[in-house]
Amino acid sequence: MTSKISRNYMLYSSVREIWENLIETYSMKKDSIACYDIESKIFNSRQRTLSLTKYYGLKMCKVNSIGYTELVETGRIFKFLHGLNSKYDPIRVQILDKEKLPSLSKSWRILDVLQMTKTYQGYLLQALWKGENS
Secondary structure (H helix, E strand, O other): OOHHHHHHHOOOOOHHHHHHHHHHHHHHHHHHHHHHHHHHHHHHOOOOOOOHHHHHHHHOOHHHHHHHHHHHHHHHHHHHHHOOOHHHHHHHHHHHOOOOOOOHHHHHHHHHHHHHHHHHHHHHHHHHHHHHOO
């Protein structure tokens, strides 16, 4: 740890607190760097002197494909949440605040259940209102 960084951690009471803060602070940067690296490799790769099979193999590399699939899925979730109407802002924030981002289908399901619950509550209120006014 450099002296510039260590100054920020001098007042922590335990090594555990230091490590937890370091992980929280710097782990996201590693993920972003890894995702950027994968995206760059895929975007910038060219066949050049490679055989067709080797070039295809680069595109299908299991490590790259897993990372890239996660990157694409995260992008799809962000685009889906971004496009929601403003009435969903509170639940959007809750979804984005989760330790692990739920899949696109789970994100949709959370919103769908919330919508069904609100619709059902609306019907109950209408029925109660009609019952009191009869």
